[in-house]
Amino acid sequence: MxxxxxxxxxxxxxxxxxxxxxxxxxxxxxxxxxRGAFFGSMxxxxxxLLVADMFWFRRFSGSKACKQALAPMRALSMPSSLNDILYExxxxxxxxxxxxxxxxxxxxxxxxxxxxxxxIQYRNMKGEKYQQQLGALLQHVxxxxxxxxxxMTTLLFQAGIDPEATDLLVMMMHEA
Numbered sequence: 001m002x003x004x005x006x007x008x009x010x011x012x013x014x015x016x017x018x019x020x021x022x023x024x025x026x027x028x029x030x031x032x033x034x035r036g037a038f039f040g041s042m043x044x045x046x047x048x049l050l051v052a053d054m055f056w057f058r059r060f061s062g063s064k065a066c067k068q069a070l071a072p073m074r075a076l077s078m079p080s081s082l083n084d085i086l087y088e089x090x091x092x093x094x095x096x097x098x099x100x101x102x103x104x105x106x107x108x109x110x111x112x113x114x115x116x117x118x119x120i121q122y123r124n125m126k127g128e129k130y131q132q133q134l135g136a137l138l139q140h141v142x143x144x145x146x147x148x149x150x151x152m153t154t155l156l157f158q159a160g161i162d163p164e165a166t167d168l169l170v171m172m173m174h175e176a
Contacts, residue, residue, distance in 0.1 A: 001135050002113055007172070008142040009108035013101040014171045015145075019152050020046075020094045022161050031090055035155050039083060039148075042155050046093055047086050049148050051079045053100050056141050057107070059122040060134065066118075069110045072103060082125065 023031060023042055032043045039045040058078060061070035079086060087093035116135030123129055153163040 001116055002111055005111065005116065005135060005138050005142070006108045007168075008138075009104050010175075011168050011171050012142055012145050013105055015149055015166060016049075016097055016101055018166070019149060019156075019163065020090075020097060022156055022163050023152075024090055024094065025161055026159055028090065030159055032088070033159075035158055037151055037155055042152060042159075043088065043090070043093070044083065044085065045148055045152055045155065046090075046097070047084065048082060049145060050086060050093065050097055050100060051082055051084055052144060053104070053141065054078060055082070055125075056137065057100075057103070060107075060120060060137070062122075063118055063120050063134070065115045065134065066107070066110075066120075069107045070103070 023046070026042075030042075032041050034040045035042070037045055039048045054073070054076060055078070057070055058073045058076070060066040061073040087096060116133065116138070118134045119131050120134050120137055121129065121131045149166070153166060156163045
């Protein structure tokens with residue numbers, strides 16, 4: 001599980017860099033254009049991905065095993081909902097995404113099998129209490145990212161941009 005999740009942290013950063021490079025080939029109007037996606041536009045979808053990560057990693061930052069590695073999360077002003085547009089400028093959003101991905105990668109270097117078994121207690125957006133092992137929650141976070149990045153590739157195709165290969169295997173071949 002440890003090796004898999006650390007690979008997913010690297011994949012997360014790799015794919016985000018690829019997608020942002022492709023999105024930035026478009027005009028601000030094209031990026032913000034409502035294309036009928038769940039979060040409307042590319043801008044809405046990319047903001048959602050950042051917002052969701054902020055919520056999850058802030059939740060993780062309260063646990064004993066994650067407190068030190070995720071200390072920067074506790075200093076952030078948090079969005080109020082999952083569809084908040086934190087940044088309308090794609091350059092600023094890309095910078096915030098790069099910072100989040102760097103924090104995730106740094107955090108992944110602190111994991112071990114025991115850390116991943118740590119029980120995280122949290123509240124969802126409705127205030128309901130839950131608990132789950134960190135490893136399982138990280139699987140969810142990375143799956144969530146992959147899901148919405150899949151939507152982003154469709155939105156890019158609709159805008160006439162080929163996102164190119166997005167498979168985990170492609171990244172793994174570049175690492176070898």
